[in-house]
Amino acid sequence: GAxxxxxxxxxxTEKGKYVELRCDPISGHTALYWYRQSLGQGPEFLIYFQGTGAADDSGLPNDRFFAVRPEGSVSTLKIQRTERGDSAVYLCASSLNRRGLGTETQYFGPGTRLLVL
Amino acid sequence: DQQVKQNSPSLSVQEGRISILNCDYTNSMFDYFLWYKKYPAEGPTFLISISSIKDKNEDGRFTVFLNKSAKHLSLHIVPSQPGDSAVYFCAASERFYGGSQGNLIFGKGTKLSVKP
Incomplete structure (x- = not known):
């Protein structure tokens, strides 16, 4: 399947502009994660959704970053007033995460490569 | 301070030999460990995982060993093939302990090159 x-x-994009990055998870996966990977680093957690709600947004670096998942499927990561330091690969992952069984394996998308000039 | 460390940025191995990739962690609450493989311009691909109740998990050519007392895990690939050349990331999470939603903490990765 997909x-x-x-x-x-x-x-x-140019410094100061607004960007939106979209993620379409695997069908039926209730958990969705956003990570950011800078050059030479491993992915770093940003935010986690269980269904429509953000269960954990502790990884968002500041209030310029925001994410939504209004219908519990597609998610959008929004970055306001972009800065050069925001340049990175933004990765999305999803998992089944059936309640009571703990987090299951996360499957990643190909990423969005963001360059802020 | 990094909670998951992969101290070897790169590893070169001859085709057919064993590749051993190492990973150390500091957080004793981690109870679930995963290895991902990443090719350039692609997202990480899940390879193999291990729960802290086990010390070994095997899947074909890939075996992961976990030494909880040393807070160390390793990935063995036998025999190594040129197609295994990629960056390998070790990741850990607190899957069953309270407080975490299972967010993955990644190491910086080890670039494996398998030479024909």
Whole structure:
């Protein structure tokens, strides 16, 4: 079946602009995660959704970052007033995460490469 | 301070030999560990996982060993193939202990090159 998809695959923007990154999880997966990977680093957690609600947003670096998942499926990561330091690959992952069984394996999308000039 | 460490940025192995990738962690609450493989311009691909109640998990050519007392895990690939050349990430989570939603904590990765 279809895996996690992310659009756009690449995004170039200017400092100060607003960007939206989209994630379409695997059908039926209730848990959705956003990570950010900078050059030479492993992915770093940003935010986790269980259904429509953000269960854990402790990884968001500041209030310029916001994410939504209004219908419990597609999610959008929004970055306001972008800065050059926001340049990174933004990865989305999803998992079944059936309640009571703990977190299951997370499956990642290809990522969106964001470059802020 | 990094909770998951992969101290070898790169590893080169001859085709057919064993590849051993190492990972250390500091958080004793971690109870679930995963290895992901990543090719350039692609997202990480799940490879194999292990729960803290086990010390070994095997899947084909891939075996993960967990040493809880040393807070160390390793991934063995036997025999190594050129197609295994990629960056390998170790990840950990607190799957069953309270407080965490199972967010993955990643190491910085080890780039494996398998030479024909």
């Amino acid at each position: 895996g996690v998809s992310q659009t756009p695959s690449n995004k170039v």
